[in-house]
Each structure stands twice: as structure tokens, then as C-alpha cells.
Amino acid sequence: MSTGFVSANKQAEILKDQGNLYFKKNRISAAIEAYTEAITLCPKVATYWTNRALCHKKRNDWERVEADCRTALEIDKSSLKARYMLGIALLEKNEFSEAIKQLEKALDLSRGGTSDMVEVIWSEVGKAKYAEWEKVALPQQQKQKALREFCENALREDYKNSLFRLGSNNKAQSCGALYENIEDEMIDINSSDFLEIDKTTFEVSKLKSSFVEKKQTLDDVFDKAAEYYKPTEVPEFLCCKITMDLYRDPVITPSGITYERAILLDHLEKVGKFDPLTRAPLQAHELITNLAIKEAVKAYLAEHAWAYKTY
Amino acid sequence: MEAGFSMFKRKSTSKSSSSKGLSKAAAYRIQTEAHEWLMNPPSEFEYLPSDDLSRWIVRISGAKGTLYENESFLLQFDFTDDYPMEAPEVIFLPPAPLHPHIYSNGHICLDILYDKWSPAMTVNSICFSLLSMLSSCTKKERPLGNDSYVMRCAGGRSPKEVNWHFHDDKV
Numbered sequence: 038m039s040t041g042f043v044s045a046n047k048q049a050e051i052l053k054d055q056g057n058l059y060f061k062k063n064r065i066s067a068a069i070e071a072y073t074e075a076i077t078l079c080p081k082v083a084t085y086w087t088n089r090a091l092c093h094k095k096r097n098d099w100e101r102v103e104a105d106c107r108t109a110l111e112i113d114k115s116s117l118k119a120r121y122m123l124g125i126a127l128l129e130k131n132e133f134s135e136a137i138k139q140l141e142k143a144l145d146l147s148r149g150g151t152s153d154m155v156e157v158i159w160s161e162v163g164k165a166k167y168a169e170w171e172k173v174a175l176p177q178q179q180k181q182k183a184l185r186e187f188c189e190n191a192l193r194e195d196y197k198n199s200l201f202r203l204g205s206n207n208k209a210q211s212c213g214a215l216y217e218n219i220e221d222e223m224i225d226i227n228s229s230d231f232l233e234i235d236k237t238t239f240e241v242s243k244l245k246s247s248f249v250e251k252k253q254t255l256d257d258v259f260d261k262a263a264e265y266y267k268p269t270e271v272p273e274f275l276c277c278k279i280t281m282d283l284y285r286d287p288v289i290t291p292s293g294i295t296y297e298r299a300i301l302l303d304h305l306e307k308v309g310k311f312d313p314l315t316r317a318p319l320q321a322h323e324l325i326t327n328l329a330i331k332e333a334v335k336a337y338l339a340e341h342a343w344a345y346k347t348y
Numbered sequence: 349m350e351a352g353f354s355m356f357k358r359k360s361t362s363k364s365s366s367s368k369g370l371s372k373a374a375a376y377r378i379q380t381e382a383h384e385w386l387m388n389p390p391s392e393f394e395y396l397p398s399d400d401l402s403r404w405i406v407r408i409s410g411a412k413g414t415l416y417e418n419e420s421f422l423l424q425f426d427f428t429d430d431y432p433m434e435a436p437e438v439i440f441l442p443p444a445p446l447h448p449h450i451y452s453n454g455h456i457c458l459d460i461l462y463d464k465w466s467p468a469m470t471v472n473s474i475c476f477s478l479l480s481m482l483s484s485c486t487k488k489e490r491p492l493g494n495d496s497y498v499m500r501c502a503g504g505r506s507p508k509e510v511n512w513h514f515h516d517d518k519v
Contacts, residue, residue, distance in 0.1 A: 156372075156373065278468045279377075279432055279467045279468055280373070280376070280377065281376070281377050281380040281384075282376060282380070300373075303433055304433060304466075304467050307430075307433045307434075308433060308465065308466065313466045313468035314468045316466065
């Protein structure tokens with residue numbers, strides 16, 4: 038290594054420290070300048086790029102955040118900050134699916150980090166997913182509503198027409214008016230009068246029960262479809278007993294209880310080395326990722342994307 | 349050193365407006381407990397509504413067939429930013445029940461509120477512990493050394509600052 042190279046390295050580090058100082062004092066332009074000089078000297082250090090990206094982020098200059106983060110990732114694929122900020126920048130540009138991809142990678146990289154960090158990234162992932170979902174879901178919901186009304190009208194129309202047809206085929210004049218009562222209980226015609234009427238009554242009730250059945254089926258189908266859009270309670274078995282929120286990174290203890298990893302590590306450090314529910318002794322190294330629950334949460338969120346809104 | 353993790357500072361997307369400086373995690377947890385409480389209100393306890401998320405007042409009624417039947421007391425819960433990693437401060441508002449583990453200033457000698465706290469416990473579970481503590485009481489009296497203890501706490505000392513000795517498991 039030439040001495041010139043070493044001093045360039047050192048020089049770049051000094052410039053970065055200066056940049057950090059400027060950044061802390063909120064002198065963003067000066068910080069950008071310092072990081073840029075450091076990058077010119079040593080373009081292969083990812084931190085210089087992510088630090089500059091952080092400056093751009095502060096100015097909401099998302100194009101530049103994206104560019105710097107992408108360069109940083111070319112140098113260091115495992116840069117958490119680059120993934121995180123790239124995700125945020127893409128989110129700002131409404132590129133939801135790409136943002137989600139980056140943020141999820143950031144989430145993986147943050148494993149074992151502080152709970153605050155995991156939480157912040159998770160909430161950004163949630164925001165992105167909710168936004169993406171909403172973009173698709175709202176128009177879909179409208180379409181379903183319109184289709185439901187259309188189908189209901191068509192069913193009613195069909196029933197009405199059948200009744201009219203029956204009415205004109207038979208002598209019972211009252212049949213035509215019967216469709217007014219379609220939502221009522223079985224239409225009661227005094228059946229002791231004539232055989233003719235009895236026959237008509239039978240036909241009418243057959244039509245009516247067929248209509249009621251179809252309407253019920255239609256309601257069931259559309260209600261089922263609407264569930265996808267309807268927020269309900271998040272199932273308790275997918276929630277950590279401490280955070281009372283959906284698991285992000287679930288771990289299971291030797292007692293068989295699952296907790297959110299970050300909060301449990303917090304507990305082991307601040308409260309004591311025991312399982313919060315069973316109080317059995319517990320060490321951090323005994324925790325095992327609960328992949329099954331993690332998958333279950335993922336599957337649940339795929340079916341109930343509105344649940345992301347709480348993040 | 350890098351430019352620090354300040355970028356992870358939370359944007360305030362918090363649902364609560366009145367959480368009085370509670371962290372997002374603490375506020376979320378307290379809100380969830382409140383929501384749960386509202387959805388399945390326990391018959392033994394009554395939450396007295398307030399705007400302040402960090403202080404709950406709960407009315408607790410003595411169970412039938414116990415010394416405290418037909419009596420009711422007010423419990424005050426104060427949450428810190430570190431909740432649920434840190435136990436809430438729980439005291440009886442005056443008049444505190446006459447009980448060998450409850451001082452006349454409302455301080456409660458119960459291990460789960462101090463060194464036996466676990467973040468898996470909730471306001472609800474604390475209330476049940478206190479109710480069972482009342483229910484198992486056989487003689488209404490103040491703890492030994494009540495007066496001197498209360499005097500020592502006169503400056504507004506929190507029960508959480510006290511070194512409790514949990515010697516008596518009978519009650």
C-alpha cells in the first residue's frame with residue numbers, strides 16, 4: 038500500500054468526521070460537501086454514501102437519497118442504513134412494492150438490533166404495505182359494491198318477471214302484486230278457496246323460496262369477499278403478551294411461550310433473567326426463532342392487510 | 349463513528365394525542381389494554397375514564413363473603429415511559445382499605461408491584477392480585493409500623509423507591 042493511499046484514507050476519515058459534526062449542528066450543505074470530498078477520495082466506503090444520503094433525506098431530496106443508497110449497496114450489500122433509507126425514498130416516490138422489498142431486507146438485517154430500530158423499520162414496512170394495499174383495495178371494494186347492487190337488482194327483476202308470468206298464465210290476478218312482498222315471510226293466500234289458487238300459491242311459494250335462497254347465497258358470497266376489507270380484532274394468538282401487538286420477529290422460550298424478540302431481550306436485560314409468564318429462569322441464548330408463528334403472521338397479514346394500519 | 353442512528357428517530361405517527369410523553373411502545377400497550385378492558389369489561393373493577401393515558405383510576409369492589417364486602421376503593425395506576433418493562437406505580441387513593449399489607453397512605457406491600465414485576469402482567473392482572481389480597485384477609489388492621497412508614501413517606505415518596513421486605517406470604 039502506498040503512503041499516498043493511506044493518507045487518502047485518513048484524509049477521507051477526517052472529512053467524514055467533519056461531515057458528522059456539521060450534520061449534528063444541522064449544517065446540512067457543509068456536511069454534504071464534506072462527505073462528497075470523502076467520497077471523491079475513497080469512493081469504496083459505503084458509510085460515506087449512506088451519511089450523505091442521510092443529509093439528502095433530511096432535505097427530502099429522495100432522488101439523491103435513492104442514488105446514494107444504491108451506490109452504497111453496490112459496495113456493501115448488508116448496509117442496514119442504505120436498505121432502510123432506500124426503502125423510505127422509494128416509499129416517498131410511491132414505489133410501494135420495491136420499497137417493501139428493500140424495507141423487508143432492512144428488517145432482516147436489523148435482527149438482533151435494538152427494539153426501537155426493528156420497530157421503526159417494521160412500521161415503515163407496515164406503512165408501505167398498507168399504502169400498496171389501499172391503492173388496490175379501495176377501487177376493488179367499489180367495484181364489488183356496484184356488482185353486488187347489480188346482482189341484487191337482477192335477482193329481484195327475475196323474481197318479479199317470474200311472478201308476472203305466473204300471473205298472466207293463471208287467473209289469480211293478485212300474483213302480479215306479490216312481488217311487492219318479496220322480503221316478507223311466505224305469502225299467505227287463503228288456500229281453502231280454490232284448487233286453482235292452491236296451485237298458484239304453491240308456484241308462488243316455490244318462486245319465493247328460490248329467490249330467498251339465491252339472495253342468501255349472493256349475500257354470503259359478497260359478505261365473504263368484503264371481509265378482506267373489514268378491520269376486525271387481530272387474533273390474540275398472533276400477538277405477543279408483552280407488546281400486545283402482532284409478532285414481527287417471534288422467539289420461543291424453553292417454557293414454550295412465544296414473545297417478540299426485541300421486547301424479550303429488553304426484558305432479560307432490564308427486568309430479569311426469567312420467562313415473563315412462567316418465571317422459569319431464562320437466558321438470551323436459549324431463545325429460538327419461532328418460524329411457524331412468523332409464517333402465520335405473514336399469512337394473516339396477506340389476508341388482512343388492513344391490520345398494517347396500526348403500525 | 350458514523351453519523352449516528354438518529355435517522356431511526358420515529359416520525360410521530362402515534363395514535364394517541366394525550367399520552368403525555370409516553371413512548372410509542374408504552375402508549376400502544378396501554379391503549380391496547382384499555383381497548384381490551386372496554387371490549388371485555390371485568391365485572392369486579394370499574395375504569396374511571398380520564399383523558400390521561402398515563403394515569404388510570406380503577407374502582408375495585410370487595411368480593412362477596414369477604415371482610416370487604418360492600419366496600420369499594422380507588423386504585424391509582426401511574427405508568428412510566430418504560431412500561432411494561434417497569435411496573436406502574438400502584439396505590440390506593442384515600443381512604444385506603446384497612447389491611448395488614450396496605451399502609452394508611454395507600455402504599456401497597458405486594459411483591460409483584462416491585463421486584464417481582466413481570467412485563468407480562470397487566471392492569472387487569474394487577475387488579476385481580478389486589479382483589480385476592482383483599483379477599484384472603486382475615487383481620488382488618490394496618491401493617492406493623494404503619495405510622496412511622498407513612499411519616500417517612502410524607503415528602504411524597506413513591507412506594508417504588510421503598511426497599512420492601514416481603515416476609516409474610518400468608519395474606
